[in-house]
Amino acid sequence: MSNVPTITIDGKQIEATPGKTILEVARENGIYIPSLCFYEGTKNPGACRVCAVEVDGARSLVAACVMPISPGMVVKTDTERVKQARKLVVELLWSSGDHNCLTCERNGDCELQDLVYRFGIEKPRFDIDPPGYGIEDTNTMIQRDLNKCILCGRCIRACNEIQINEVLDFSLRGSHAKVGPAFDADYINSECVFCGECVNSCPVGALTFKQARFMGRPWELKKVKTTCPYCGVGCQLDLNIHDGKIVKVTGNREYGQPNLGSLCVKGRFGIDFVNHPSRLKTPLIRIDGELREASWDEAIGYAAQKLGDIKKTHGADSVAGLCSARCTNEENYIFQKFMRAVVGTNNVDHCARL
Amino acid sequence: MAGLAAAFGSGAMTNSIDEIEHTDLILATGTNTTENHPMIGARVKRAVRKNGAKLIVIDPRKIDLVKYATLWLRQKPGTDVAVLNGLMNVIIAEGLHKADYVADRTENFEALAQTVKKYTPEYVEEISGVPADDLRKAARMYAGAKRASLLYAMGITQHITGTDNVKSCANLAMLTGNVGIEGGGVNPLRGQNNVQGACDTGGLPNVFSGYQQVANDEARAKFEKAWNVKLPGKPGLTVVEMTNAAHRGDLKALYIMGENPMLSDPDLHHVEESLKHLELLIVQDIFLNETAELAHIVLPSACFAEKDGTFTNSERRVQRIRKAIEAPGCAKADWEIVAALSTKMGYPMTYGSAKDIMNEINIMTPSYGGIVYDRLDGEGLCWPCPTKDHPGTAFLHKDRFTRGRGLFHAIEYQPPAELPDTEYPYILSTGRVLYHYHTGTMSRKSIGLNERCPESLVEINPSDAQQLAISEGQAVRITSRRGTVSATAKIVETPPPGTVFMNFHFREAAVNLLTNPALDPIGKIPELKVCAVKVEAA
Numbered sequence: 061m062s063n064v065p066t067i068t069i070d071g072k073q074i075e076a077t078p079g080k081t082i083l084e085v086a087r088e089n090g091i092y093i094p095s096l097c098f099y100e101g102t103k104n105p106g107a108c109r110v111c112a113v114e115v116d117g118a119r120s121l122v123a124a125c126v127m128p129i130s131p132g133m134v135v136k137t138d139t140e141r142v143k144q145a146r147k148l149v150v151e152l153l154w155s156s157g158d159h160n161c162l163t164c165e166r167n168g169d170c171e172l173q174d175l176v177y178r179f180g181i182e183k184p185r186f187d188i189d190p191p192g193y194g195i196e197d198t199n200t201m202i203q204r205d206l207n208k209c210i211l212c213g214r215c216i217r218a219c220n221e222i223q224i225n226e227v228l229d230f231s232l233r234g235s236h237a238k239v240g241p242a243f244d245a246d247y248i249n250s251e252c253v254f255c256g257e258c259v260n261s262c263p264v265g266a267l268t269f270k271q272a273r274f275m276g277r278p279w280e281l282k283k284v285k286t287t288c289p290y291c292g293v294g295c296q297l298d299l300n301i302h303d304g305k306i307v308k309v310t311g312n313r314e315y316g317q318p319n320l321g322s323l324c325v326k327g328r329f330g331i332d333f334v335n336h337p338s339r340l341k342t343p344l345i346r347i348d349g350e351l352r353e354a355s356w357d358e359a360i361g362y363a364a365q366k367l368g369d370i371k372k373t374h375g376a377d378s379v380a381g382l383c384s385a386r387c388t389n390e391e392n393y394i395f396q397k398f399m400r401a402v403v404g405t406n407n408v409d410h411c412a413r414l
Numbered sequence: 415m416a417g418l419a420a421a422f423g424s425g426a427m428t429n430s431i432d433e434i435e436h437t438d439l440i441l442a443t444g445t446n447t448t449e450n451h452p453m454i455g456a457r458v459k460r461a462v463r464k465n466g467a468k469l470i471v472i473d474p475r476k477i478d479l480v481k482y483a484t485l486w487l488r489q490k491p492g493t494d495v496a497v498l499n500g501l502m503n504v505i506i507a508e509g510l511h512k513a514d515y516v517a518d519r520t521e522n523f524e525a526l527a528q529t530v531k532k533y534t535p536e537y538v539e540e541i542s543g544v545p546a547d548d549l550r551k552a553a554r555m556y557a558g559a560k561r562a563s564l565l566y567a568m569g570i571t572q573h574i575t576g577t578d579n580v581k582s583c584a585n586l587a588m589l590t591g592n593v594g595i596e597g598g599g600v601n602p603l604r605g606q607n608n609v610q611g612a613c614d615t616g617g618l619p620n621v622f623s624g625y626q627q628v629a630n631d632e633a634r635a636k637f638e639k640a641w642n643v644k645l646p647g648k649p650g651l652t653v654v655e656m657t658n659a660a661h662r663g664d665l666k667a668l669y670i671m672g673e674n675p676m677l678s679d680p681d682l683h684h685v686e687e688s689l690k691h692l693e694l695l696i697v698q699d700i701f702l703n704e705t706a707e708l709a710h711i712v713l714p715s716a717c718f719a720e721k722d723g724t725f726t727n728s729e730r731r732v733q734r735i736r737k738a739i740e741a742p743g744c745a746k747a748d749w750e751i752v753a754a755l756s757t758k759m760g761y762p763m764t765y766g767s768a769k770d771i772m773n774e775i776n777i778m779t780p781s782y783g784g785i786v787y788d789r790l791d792g793e794g795l796c797w798p799c800p801t802k803d804h805p806g807t808a809f810l811h812k813d814r815f816t817r818g819r820g821l822f823h824a825i826e827y828q829p830p831a832e833l834p835d836t837e838y839p840y841i842l843s844t845g846r847v848l849y850h851y852h853t854g855t856m857s858r859k860s861i862g863l864n865e866r867c868p869e870s871l872v873e874i875n876p877s878d879a880q881q882l883a884i885s886e887g888q889a890v891r892i893t894s895r896r897g898t899v900s901a902t903a904k905i906v907e908t909p910p911p912g913t914v915f916m917n918f919h920f921r922e923a924a925v926n927l928l929t930n931p932a933l934d935p936i937g938k939i940p941e942l943k944v945c946a947v948k949v950e951a952a
């Protein structure tokens with residue numbers, strides 16, 4: 061007899077790995093169950109209940125994200141009872157916050173909005189009653205609008221279980237519950253190190269990238285996968301491009317190694333140097349003690365002539381080159397080739413030692 | 415890198431980043447990884463908090479990782495060899511080493527055993543200040559772990575004994591059978607995005623790409639044939655040697671692509687004088703940095719977001735960068751500029767794209783043989799990856815060290831080149847902070863990073879601050895035999911009493927005006943982690 065438990069979801073027989081949850085097994089088999097508080101790689105809190113499913117023999121609906129499968133389990137994800145329960149959850153979340161999609165940065169990229177649309181909710185049955193918090197606007201990187209927070213706790217788990225920065229937690233109780241650093245401090249006055257993992261994990265518009273606000277709608281942004289230019293970890297990230305400019309940087313958990321979608325403050329918020337007005341835009345040649353603008357032809361011509369002259373007069377070893385731990389493999393390769401094959405010296409190094 | 419290459423035959427991180435999260439014990443020494451490689455720092459923290467790994471931190475500074483450590487050994491700066499020898503003394507004396515592994519896979523064990531014999535915990539305590547009992551505990555813990563990953567960074571290498579320090583790390587890992595296994599290894603964490611790749615592709619004075627020696631006739635013949643030119647066989651000058659040669663007047667021209675020695679190198683007054691002696695200084699960069707300000711010719715480069723190419727990360731993983739936007743003005747990719755200059759000098763380089771150059775790297779570099787662009791859209795590839803059907807290599811030295819047998823080095827402790835005295839009574843140590851990167855060329859132009867860290871702070875232990883009558887936020891003057899800088903005091907328990915710490919990101923408080931250019935004789939790394947200074951209220 062096989063040890064692999066078989067369960068039934070929506071009439072489909074599925075062989076499943078013991079220990080997995082209904083949500084995991086359903087998703088592995090292409091069966092849709094919505095979720096909000098579920099966040100891969102963190103403990104499932106079973107908080108939002110939007111993943112409710114019916115299990116034969118259970119007294120009430122169960123949260124698929126926390127219910128482990130058991131052999132012979134029969135699960136239904138699409139009954140009227142399930143639909144009504146999920147709809148209620150979404151209506152309650154909507155009505156308890158200030159979910160104004162017109163100006164929200166997450167419009168078009170919001171998990172709550174997606175569920176409202178998917179469930180066909182024109183308007184919640186309840187009065188909309190946002191809590192009336194002030195918007196936190198005290199730093200340049202992360203904007204917090206707790207009026208949009210659905211208390212899913214994903215940011216808390218991202219902070220404590222993924223980055224292990226241990227800054228965020230729930231405070232207060234019931235309808236007063238809120239998320240934030242200790243003593244209700246603003247991020248800038250807390251131990252927060254601005255890794256931005258909380259923003260990446262937020263399913264709604266409560267946490268947004270401040271510098272990207274009003275710089276482009278989610279569907280207008282082109283994402284280009286690339287490698288972070290800072291330290292040696294080589295984190296994979298998405299540059300979000302609009303109108304030829306980098307608007308923001310996001311992690312992508314599908315990219316896997318080496319960073320599994322996480323980033324630090326430099327990769328996430330330190331890329332704006334690219335747009336800095338003091339970037340060099342043209343070659344410069346020093347004439348009478350001052351650096352003056354020159355064309356590429358002039359600059360390359362002058363460099364080639366001077367290098368050639370010095371090599372001829374003083375020998376190839378009177379010339380040296382520093383390549384760079386910041387440049388690409390291809391560039392370092394042809395730089396050392398240039399020094400060795402064209403100048404004729406092995407005087408080539410970089411700052412690996414510094 | 416020279417230390418690891420001598421011990422194992424290869425100078426790179428032996429194991430992958432992912433393995434750090436899933437090992438049984440992590441020994442982190444000379445690496446403030448949560449600030450310098452935060453996403454490796456997160457791995458270490460997850461290993462401890464989520465997966466139950468033990469963590470031993472050996473560091474003079476009370477770094478963030480100490481909060482997560484099972485055991486913290488706070489050695490005096492520059493006493494690493496003594497501490498590592500002490501650990502090995504205990505391991506051998508108590509018979510905790512992996513005798514089979516040592517016999518089957520390594521050589522020169524007897525010499526090591528002989529040398530570490532005198533490094534008893536009590537003797538090491540005298541040198542390093544680490545309590546003998548803690549040393550014993552750490553030795554037992556490390557040797558007792560099924561799999562132990564040793565992490566280090568510049569805190570180990572930036573000493574005159576840097577190569578010795580690295581060899582000692584390698585000794586410790588081999589002694590306990592931790593090299594060549596999943597979750598183990600000796601792992602130098604690289605501080606710059608492509609420092610591994612710059613080494614791999616021949617950006618060093620003694621090797622072509624793939625560490626093929628320029629002095630080796632066969633290797634040189636291979637490149638001479640491919641490049642159709644006669645090549646010099648004498649290894650060239652290293653960074654600090656170039657500065658000295660320029661100072662003497664032997665070096666006339668320097669072509670710098672994307673480096674800023676005017677802030678990164680030790681003893682900056684000397685660097686500046688040296689660069690001013692040059693007949694020709696060409697600087698190719700994305701900003702007019704401190705070095706470019708002295709240049710005769712400045713060439714504007716495209717940055718990482720404006721070109722295609724590859725970087726190789728700390729774990730030897732080759733990954734793509736992709737052109738996402740246009741470069742400003744008429745800035746060009748560095749490879750295009752080098753190719754144009756080469757062509758102008760009569761050696762045409764006609765690459766049409768970065769991919770064309772990679773094709774040549776594939777042919778000329780055995781370890782990169784199979785690393786072609788078409789295979790790099792997923793998680794990249796870790797070298798060695800010799801062929802197009804090779805999956806890449808997560809950890810090195812599996813059944814055999816690259817050099818055959820792992821080589822133990824018997825190493826004696828030597829004190830740092832410059833120690834405190836009555837005139838300069840404090841030790842200055844240098845490094846980075848989380849919010850900035852290297853010489854700040856990029857990070858200081860970022861709004862958010864400067865909001866978090868707008869100025870250079872000098873970290874002073876509260877007991878020293880009290881003695882010096884310096885309070886938090888006060889301006890202080892730090893003076894060494896080579897120069898003086900001013901910075902704002904941050905009174906904090908992080909540095910040990912008697913040691914102050916500064917970062918090297920700020921030109922206004924350029925700590926490398928103070929640092930000692932004394933070099934490790936083999937690795938040629940300057941001793942940036944220890945010099946003697948005096949500290950006064952400004």
